[in-house]
Amino acid sequence: MKKLIALAFVAFLSFSAFAQQVDLRKKITVSGVAESEVTPDIIYVSISLKEYFKDNNNKNRIDITTLENQLLRAVQQAGIPKENLTVNSLSSYATRDKKKNPDFLASKQYRLKVNDLNKYNDIISGVDSKGIAYTNIDSYDYSKIERLKLELKVRALQNAKQKANFLVESLGDKLGSALDIQEINNEVFPQAYRANTMMMKSTAADTESSAEIDFKQIKLSYTINVVFEIK
Numbered sequence: 526m527k528k529l530i531a532l533a534f535v536a537f538l539s540f541s542a543f544a545q546q547v548d549l550r551k552k553i554t555v556s557g558v559a560e561s562e563v564t565p566d567i568i569y570v571s572i573s574l575k576e577y578f579k580d581n582n583n584k585n586r587i588d589i590t591t592l593e594n595q596l597l598r599a600v601q602q603a604g605i606p607k608e609n610l611t612v613n614s615l616s617s618y619a620t621r622d623k624k625k626n627p628d629f630l631a632s633k634q635y636r637l638k639v640n641d642l643n644k645y646n647d648i649i650s651g652v653d654s655k656g657i658a659y660t661n662i663d664s665y666d667y668s669k670i671e672r673l674k675l676e677l678k679v680r681a682l683q684n685a686k687q688k689a690n691f692l693v694e695s696l697g698d699k700l701g702s703a704l705d706i707q708e709i710n711n712e713v714f715p716q717a718y719r720a721n722t723m724m725m726k727s728t729a730a731d732t733e734s735s736a737e738i739d740f741k742q743i744k745l746s747y748t749i750n751v752v753f754e755i756k
């Protein structure tokens with residue numbers, strides 16, 4: 526008899542513990558979404574300069590120093606700090622190589638950081654077009670991207686609350702506090718540009734090439750799943 530009472534008591538305690546674990550509150554689960562598009566304001570561009578022979582006579586060389594000075598001057602005139610222009614690579618050659626091969630044309634690659642593509646176009650137009658082998662966009666970014674991410678998450682959360690409040694009030698109930706918040710990692714960071722690579726090779730023609738870069742905006746999208754209590 527005592528064993529039966531003890532077993533019954535244990536069973537009662539187990540049932541009570543189970544009952545306490547069951548959440549009987551009325552709840553609603555909604556998703557909030559927030560999106561935004563921004564134009565990149567940090568752009569890294571690669572520029573390749575290469576020597577060429579004027580008039581194609583293999584004698585009147587436009588050397589890499591002349592082209593580099595033009596680039597540096599154009600960067601300064603655009604109001605961009607010279608520290609924003611760095612050398613990526615340099616074709617391996619020395620004086621002895623030029624003596625062995627007078628037709629050798631040196632090349633030099635640079636990386637330029639700009640905040641405005643209009644300035645970039647001004648810089649390129651300040652350099653001898655025949656001395657530009659190519660230019661291209663290496664990478665891009667948005668200076669306030671982290672703050673924007675936080676703002677979007679807050680907006681997504683507010684959107685979820687607005688949805689939940691509308692649905693609950695339509696049933697004659699009131700919305701309670703948030704019981705659970707889950708962030709869905711659906712960040713969208715697509716290619717921000719479509720760049721027509723500019724190939725400016727030395728030719729007999731005097732036609733000047735131009736950089737055509739069509740920028741797309743960076744799009745960020747966030748979804749927040751929220752569980753609210755219904756009072």
